[in-house]
Amino acid sequence: MIDDLPHLLARRAHLPAQGTTFYRGVHTRETAGEFALDVAGDTGVLSLYTDLSPEEETELAQACGEAAGLAGVYLKRRPPEARHAANTARDWLSPPDPVWGKARGEVTALENGVPFLIRPGADLSIGLFADARPARQWVRQHAPARVLNAFAYTCGFGLSAALGDSETVKNVDLSRKVLAWGQDNYALSGLHAPDDDFLYGDVFDWFRRLERRGDTFGLVILDPPSFARGRAGIWRAERDYGRLAALAAAVTAPGGRVLTLLNHAGVSPTSFDRMVRPGLEEAGRRGRVTESLGTGEDFPEATHLKAVVWALD
Structure with a gap:
């Protein structure tokens, strides 16, 4: 597999020339x-889905780094139980220092x-x-003019909306840390990032609060984790996505759209449709898919990510 790295990486060699220096250099399907x-720029992030010895990890990281012309490579160990172990074995899953080459605390990369x-x-x-x-x-x-970006993380979708035609973008996340990171991303593009556009707290609570206020949006973006533990219990997308879709529909303006995303290899596009559609109907809204x-x-050949645009009546 190591011998194939130059060939695989060459398939993406045109992306930096097109303004994208953050991309998947080698995919698991390959x-x-x-x-x-x-x-990411001059830095690589190697995700391992199989057990290797420390020497083998370093050898693979070096091979990747040299084949891609990188300054350093960081390691992410991703066993099947990684999502459950993330809080208890964080430093083992995601070592803070590179496994090969130079350290880069931060990298500014282009998309x-x-x-x-x-x-x-920093993390997985x-x-x-x-x-x-x-x-x-x-x-x-x-x-459109008004966008709600739920489960915003570092606000990539919110920034994209702000760089488009949106006048108001609200980014919602349960982590103040990632919202501040999002404000840093806004600053890199020279955009104003007032604190009241970055809403800290539980997304479900914020949906209910916005509905009570009568706030509506021309686009609502849903990008939840497939699994999460919180004070309200365990979130499982395959069980709970419909409830989330109903809350989103309640704050979507007439004729507006909902962008639903799910990173879950075990959920087919058909199953995802069966999660979202009943939720929209529960909110009294009819939706039709306009884009996948x-x-x-x-x-x-990736099938893990579902990203579907729904137009609501």
Whole structure:
């Protein structure tokens, strides 16, 4: 597999020239599911889905770094139980220092010419998900005047809307840390980022609060985790997404749209439709699918991410 790295990376060599320096350099579909490599500027992030010895990890990281011409490579160990162990084994899953090469606490990388702040050693999630690039591009091209970005993380979708035609963008997340990171992303593009556009707190609570206020939006973006533990209990997308869709529909303006995303390989597009549609109907809204957005050319044959645009009556 290591011998194939130059060939695999060469397939993406045109992306930086097109203004994208953050992308999937090698996808799991190309490595029999053993590893993936994300490229962020001069830094790589190696995700391992198989057990290797420390020496083998370093050897693979070095091979990736040299093949891609990188300064350093960080390691993310992703066993099947990683989502459950993230809080108790964080430093083992995501070592803060590179496994090979030079350290980069922060990297500014481009996506379609837009700069984003990447922190390769910070956590399992490094600040942006490359597979959602087509969805962010769609938001930038189609965003209406008012947008609500739920589960905002570092506000990639909110920034995309703000760079488009949106006059008001509200980013909602349960973490103050990632919302502040989002404000940093806004600043990289020279955009004003007032605190009241970054709403801290439980997304479900904020949906109810906005509905009581009578606030509505021309586009609501839903990008929840597939699994999460919180004070309200355990969230499982396959069980709870319909309830989320109903809350989103309640704050979507007539004729508005909802962008629904789910990163879950075990959920088919048909099953995802069966989650979302009843939720919209529960809110008394009829929806039709207008677009199903892919994951981009650097994720060949990928089926894990569903990104579907619904137009509501």
